[in-house]
Amino acid sequence: xxxxxxxxxxxxxxxxxxxxxxxxxxxxxxxxxxxxxxxxxxxxxxxxxxxxxxxxxxxxxxxxxxxxxxxxxxxxxxxxxxxxxxxxxxxxxxxxxxxxxxxxxxxxxxxxxxxxxxxxxxxxxxxxxxxxxxxxxxxxxxxxxxxxxxxxxxxxxxxxxxxxxxxxxxxxxxxxxxxxxxxxxxxxxxxxxxxxxxxxxxxxxxxxxxxxxxxxxxxxxxxxxxxxxxxxxxxxxxxxxxxxxxxxxxxx
Amino acid sequence: xxxxxxxxxxxxxxxxxxxxxxxxxxxxxxxxxxxxxxxxxxxxxxxxxxxxxxxxxxxxxxxxxxxxxxxxxxxxxxxxxxxxxxxxxxxxxxxxxxxxxxxxxxxxxxxxxxxxxxxxxxxxxxxxxxxxxxxxxxxxxxxxxxxxxxxxxxxxxxxxxxxxxxxxxxxxxxxxxxxxxxxxxxxxxxxxxxxxxxxxxxxxxxxxxxxxxxxxxxxxxxxxxxxxxxxxxxxxxxxxxxxxxxxxxxxxxxxxxxxxxxxxxxxxxxxxxxxxxxxxxxxxxxxxxx
Amino acid sequence: xxxxxxxxxxxxxxxxxxxxxxxxxxxxxxxxxxxxxxxxxxxxxxxxxxxxxxxxxxxxxxxxxxxxxxxxxxxxxxxxxxxxxxxxxxxxxxxxxxxxxxxxxxxxxxxxxxxxxxxxxxxxxxxxxxxxxxxxxxxxxxxxxxxxxxxxxxxxxxxxxxxxxxxxxxxxxxxxxxxxxxxxxxxxxxxxxxxxxxxxxxxxxxxxxxxxxxxxxxxxxxxxxx
Numbered sequence: 172x173x174x175x176x177x178x179x180x181x182x183x184x185x186x187x188x189x190x191x192x193x194x195x196x197x198x199x200x201x202x203x204x205x206x207x208x209x210x211x212x213x214x215x216x217x218x219x220x221x222x223x224x225x226x227x228x229x230x231x232x233x234x235x236x237x238x239x240x241x242x243x244x245x246x247x248x249x250x251x252x253x254x255x256x257x258x259x260x261x262x263x264x265x266x267x268x269x270x271x272x273x274x275x276x277x278x279x280x281x282x283x284x285x286x287x288x289x290x291x292x293x294x295x296x297x298x299x300x301x302x303x304x305x306x307x308x309x310x311x312x313x314x315x316x317x318x319x320x321x322x323x324x325x326x327x328x329x330x331x332x333x334x335x336x337x338x339x340x341x342x343x344x345x346x347x348x349x350x351x352x353x354x355x356x357x358x359x360x361x362x363x364x365x366x367x368x369x370x371x372x373x374x375x376x377x378x379x380x381x382x383x384x385x386x387x388x389x390x391x392x393x394x395x396x397x398x399x400x401x402x403x404x405x406x407x408x409x410x411x412x413x414x415x416x417x418x419x420x421x422x423x
Numbered sequence: 424x425x426x427x428x429x430x431x432x433x434x435x436x437x438x439x440x441x442x443x444x445x446x447x448x449x450x451x452x453x454x455x456x457x458x459x460x461x462x463x464x465x466x467x468x469x470x471x472x473x474x475x476x477x478x479x480x481x482x483x484x485x486x487x488x489x490x491x492x493x494x495x496x497x498x499x500x501x502x503x504x505x506x507x508x509x510x511x512x513x514x515x516x517x518x519x520x521x522x523x524x525x526x527x528x529x530x531x532x533x534x535x536x537x538x539x540x541x542x543x544x545x546x547x548x549x550x551x552x553x554x555x556x557x558x559x560x561x562x563x564x565x566x567x568x569x570x571x572x573x574x575x576x577x578x579x580x581x582x583x584x585x586x587x588x589x590x591x592x593x594x595x596x597x598x599x600x601x602x603x604x605x606x607x608x609x610x611x612x613x614x615x616x617x618x619x620x621x622x623x624x625x626x627x628x629x630x631x632x633x634x635x636x637x638x639x640x641x642x643x644x645x646x647x648x649x650x651x652x653x654x655x656x657x658x659x660x661x662x663x664x665x666x667x668x669x670x671x672x673x674x675x676x677x678x679x680x681x682x683x684x685x686x687x688x689x690x691x692x693x694x695x696x697x698x699x700x701x702x703x704x705x706x707x708x709x710x711x712x713x
Numbered sequence: 714x715x716x717x718x719x720x721x722x723x724x725x726x727x728x729x730x731x732x733x734x735x736x737x738x739x740x741x742x743x744x745x746x747x748x749x750x751x752x753x754x755x756x757x758x759x760x761x762x763x764x765x766x767x768x769x770x771x772x773x774x775x776x777x778x779x780x781x782x783x784x785x786x787x788x789x790x791x792x793x794x795x796x797x798x799x800x801x802x803x804x805x806x807x808x809x810x811x812x813x814x815x816x817x818x819x820x821x822x823x824x825x826x827x828x829x830x831x832x833x834x835x836x837x838x839x840x841x842x843x844x845x846x847x848x849x850x851x852x853x854x855x856x857x858x859x860x861x862x863x864x865x866x867x868x869x870x871x872x873x874x875x876x877x878x879x880x881x882x883x884x885x886x887x888x889x890x891x892x893x894x895x896x897x898x899x900x901x902x903x904x905x906x907x908x909x910x911x912x913x914x915x916x917x918x919x920x921x922x923x924x925x926x927x928x929x930x931x932x933x934x935x936x937x938x939x
Contacts, residue, residue, distance in 0.1 A: 226603060228529060255606030265597040268711055269619035279605035282615050318711075329601070336605055356717055363719055382784040383720070406783040 172199040173237075174370040175220060175257075175340055180234035182215055182224060189215050191394045193234075197340070197387070202362060202371045204385035204402070206378055208417070212394040213374045217342050220372065221257040222250040238340070255283070258338035262345040264325035266317035266332070272309050275317035275328055276300055279336035295335055303331035304361050323354025330361065341365065343373040347380065359384045378418055382406050390414045464691065471688025474681045484651050490678035495686055497653040501568065501662040505647060506636045508572030508657060509579055513636075514629055516576070517583025521628075524584065525591035526613050540581035551577035552642030560646055568654070568661035571647030575636045582632040590624030590708070591617060623708040627701040634697040638690055640665040664690055720785045724794060727777055728853075731798050731805070734770045735850035738805045739843055741767065741812035742908055746839030748819045749901065750832050757816035757823075767809035774802040790922070797922040801853065804911040804918075808846060811904040811911075818901045825894040831881045835898060838874045838905045841867065845912035853919045861923070864916035865930040871909040878902040 175197040182190035189212050197203045205213040218224040219232055222243060235242045243253045266275045276296040280287060287295070296313070300306040305327040309320070317328060326346060333341060343362070347355035362371060362384050375381050381388055381402070388405040390398045390413075398405060398414040409415045416422055434442055478494045485493030520540075524533055543551075555574040560566055594617050602612040618625065640663075643649075648660040649670060664686050671683035741760050748757040778799050781787065787795055845867050852860035879902075882895035913930050921927045 221604065223600065223604060226600070251603075251606045251608055253606075254604055259604040261597060261600060261604075263597060265595070265601040267598060267601070267616055267620065269616070269622060278602070278616075279607065282602075282607050282611055283605070332601075332605065360718060379786050382786070383717075402784065403780050407779060 173197070174199040174239065175372070176235075176237040176240075177216075177220070178235040178237065180216070180219060180232070180236065182212075182219055182233075183231040184215075184227070185229040189394050190219070193391075193394075193396050195389050195396060195399050197370050197372050199370055200366060200368075201387055202366050202373060202385040203387040203389060204381035205372065205374045205389045205391060206376070206381045206417070207391035207397075208422070209376070210393075211391040213391050214344055215394075216391070217259075217344050217372060217374050220340075220342055221254050221259055223254070223259065225250070255279070255336055256338050257340040257342060258333035258336060259342040259344065260326070260329050260333050260346050263349050264322060264329050266320070266325050266328050268316065268318040270317050271314045272317050272320070272328060273313040276331045277335050278332055283336070296331075299331040299335035300328075302334050302365065303327045304357065304364075305331055321354075323350050323357065326350060326354070326358065327361070330358075334365075338369070340370045340372070343371065345374050345376060348376065355380070378420075390417060392417075464695075467684065467688050467691050470681075471684035471686075471691075474685025474688070479682065479685055483653060484679075484682075487676075490676050491681065493682070495662075495664070495667050495682060497650055498662045498664045498667040498686065499689075500653055500655065501647070501650065502637065502664045504568045504655065504657060504661055505571040505575065505643065505663055506633065508569060509575035509636055510629075510633060512572065513576040513579035513632065514583055517580045517628075517632065518587055518625065520580070520584035521587030521591055521625075522613055522618070524588045526609075526617070537585075540585050543577060543581040544585065546577075547641075548578055548639050549641035549645070551575075552645035555642065556645045563658075565658065566646060566648035566660040568647055568657040568659070571643045571661060571663065572657070574642035574646045575639060578639060578642065579632040579636050582635060583628050586628030586631055587621075587625050590621045590628060593624065594620045620711075621708075623704040623711070627704045627708070630697045630701040630704075634694045634701075637693055637697075638665055640669050644669070717785075720781075720787075723777070723781060723785075724787075724791060727774065727781070727798050728794070730770060730774060731801055732850060732854055734767060734774070734802060734805050735846065735853070737763065737767050737770070738808040738812070739846045739850070741809055742815070742846065742905075743839065743843045745812040745815035745819070746835060746843075746905070748816055749827075749898070750836045750839070752823065752827075754820065754823060757819045760816040761813050764809050764813045767806060771802050771806040774798060778802075793922045793925065797853070797918040800918045801915045804915050808908050808911050811908045814904045815901045818897050818904075822894045822897045825890055827894060828881065828885060828891060828898075831878055831895060831898050834874050834878050834881060835902060835905070838871055838878075838902060841871050841874070842905050842908045842912065845871070845909055846915075849912045849915040849919065852916055853922075856919070856923050858920060858923050861916040861920040862930075864913045868909050868913050871906055875902050875906040 173196045177193055177195045180190055180193040181188065193212075193216060195203075205216060207213050215224060220236055224230050224232055232244060234244075236244060238253070238257065241248070243250075243257075267278060270278060273293070273296050274281065276299050277287070277292050280295060281292065297306060297310075300309060305324060308324060309315070309328075318325070320328060326349075330341075330346070347358045350358065359380060362373065365371060366386075373381075373385065385402045388398075388400065388402045389396060390405065390409075390411075392413060398409060398411045400410070404410075405414060406418055409418065476494075478492060480494060480499065481496050482492070482494035483497050484490070484495065520536065524536060527533075528536065551574045554577065555570050559570040559573055563570070598616055598620060599612055602616045603609070607615075643663045643666045647663060647666070649666050650660050650662040654661045668683045668686040668690070671679040671686070674680075741763055744756045745760045747753060748760070778795050781795055845864060848860055848867065849864055851857070852864075878899055882892070882899045885891040885895040917928065917930050920930075
C-alpha cells in the first residue's frame, strides 16, 4: 500500500531549481532511504514531504505529494495538519532548551490543540519515550532541561517528541550524522523497531547505513532520481552505472 | 639556528620584546579605563554617600532655613511613576517590534522600521523632549508625568526593539523548524518556543532600556517640568531624580549640592546594578544557547 | 537495547542453516553407503531425491550471505564467519552430490553379485567419512580448534582404504560380472574419499574462522607438516 507517493515533483530556491521531476513512493510500513552526494537534493526532497521546504524564504514547489491518496499541496490542505501526520527529525538534535525532558516530549501535544491532564501527558510521554528507547534513561529525570542530555539522548528525545504526536509517517533527515558510532547504531536499531508501526523515510549520506536499515533505496544525483529499487538490488546489482559508481565509492 | 628554534620553541629576542611592549601598552589602556571609571565612581560615592539618610529618602525638600533636613522623596516617587509609565508602553511595543523584525521582517517595511530605530537610538534625548513637548504638553496645556513617560518611550522603545531583536535572532533556526515540524503554527512557535528560549536575553534588553531611562534629564525637563512636592497624578508635573540633581546642583546652597551628590550616587548605583545584572543574565543566556 | 540485533540474528540463523545442511549431508552419505552394504534400493532413491533439499539450502545460503556482505558490511569474526559459511556450504553441497553419485552407482549395480570384502571396505570407509563430516560440523558449532586439527589424521585411513579397494577390485578380474560390480564400487570408494577431502576442507575453514590464519591441512602436491 502506497503511503506516500511523490509525482513529478519540482522544487526551487528562488530561481535555482533543485529538484527535477522527482517520482517515488514509500510503501506502508517500509523504510525508504534516500542517498546521493552532497547537493543532490535529498534534504530538499524530504522537506517537501511535510511542507517544510516552503518555510524557507523564496522556496517554491510544484508537483504532487500524495499522502494516503490526498495531495498535501492542494490549497485546502493545512500545512500544520500535514506535519502532525508526517513527523520529522532533524540532523542536529534540537530539543527546546526552555523545556524539561517531559515537556519537550509532549510539546507537540501540549502546545497543539488538545488539552491534557497531567496524568494523560505523563502517560503519552512514557509511551513515546519507550518507543524511542529513552524511557529507562530519563524516567527519573523527567524534570531535567531537555538540552542537558547527551547528543545521542537528545536525538532520541527529538524522536520521542515526534512520535508523541502520533504521526503515520516519520521523516528522518540524516538523524545520526551528528552522533558517535554507537549512538548511530542505536538509532538504526530504533528505525528497525519503528517500521512496524510507521512508514519511514530516511535521508543519509552514509551508504552502509542505508544498506543496513532500509527496504527501499532511492539514489539521487543533481536533483534527479537515478534509481529507485529494493535495497538488496541497489547494493548488489544496481541497474544504473551511476548508482554502481556511487555505492562502490568511485565518486561522491 | 635561531630560526629553526623559533619555529617550535619559545618566543625569543626581538619578538619577545615586541610582545612585552604590546602587553604593557594594553595593560596601560586597561588601567586608564578602569581608573577613569573608578575615579568617577569613587568620587560620586564619597561625595554622595554622606547625603544618604532616612530624611533623604522620605522627606520632601526642606525650606531655606534648614535645607539638609530635607530629602528628595518626591524625585524617587516621580522617577518611579515616569519610568513606570514609559516601561508600560515601551516594553510591550518594543517586544512586538522585535518579534516582527526577527520573525517576519524581511521586506522594505522592516528595513524602514530598523532605520527609524537606529536613528532614534542616536538622537539627542532633548529632541525627544522637544518633540513630546510640542505634541503632548502644548496640546494638553500642561506638563505631566505622562508626557515625561512618553518622552522616555521615544528613547526606550528602540533599545528594547533592537536589543530584543538581536536576542531573538540568536535563537537557532533549528528550534523554529523543530516546532513547525510538530505541526505547531508560527505564532505559537514564537510565543512558546522562541521567546522563552530568548528569555534572559529579553530581560537584559529591558534592563538596559530602563537603565537608560532612569538617567535621562533633558526630556523630563521639557515634559514633566519637575516638582518640589510629591505628586502621584500622572497628569500633573512630576519630579525625577536626575532632574532634581540638575536643579539642586545649580543652586548656590551647599546643602542642596550635597543632596544632589546623594541623588547622583543613587542613580549611579541603580544603573550599575542594572548593567551588572544585565551582564550576568546575558552570560547565562549564552550558556543556555550553547 | 542491543545494537545491530537484526544483523546478529541473521548470522545466528545462517549458522543454524549450515549446521542443518551438515546433518543432511551426513545422513545422505550414511544412507547411500547403507544402500550398498544392505542392498536397499529405497534408501538409494531417497538419497537422490533428498539432494534437492541440500541444493535448495545451498542457494539460500549463497543469496543470504551475499546480501549480508552487501548490506551489513561485516568485519572481524563476523566476516570470517560469513566466509566460512560460504565455503562450508559449497563443500557440503559437493558432499551431497557425492552421496548421490554413490546411490546412483548402487542402482546401476544392484542386480550384480557383490564382493563381501569390498562391501566391508566400503562400509568402513562410509563410517569413517561420516564421522569426519560430523566432527567437522561439530568443530564449526563449538568453534573447537582441537577437533579441526583431528580431521587430517582421520583422512589417512580413508586414503588407505581407497587404495585397498582398488587392489580388491583387481582380484575380481576373472569374473566379468564381478569385475563390473567391483569397478563401479571402486568409483564409489573414490566418491567417499572425496567426501573425506571435503570434510577436511570444512575443518580448514573453521580453523581460519577461529584463528584468523589460513592453513592448508592437506595439499595434493606437498607433504604438509601439521
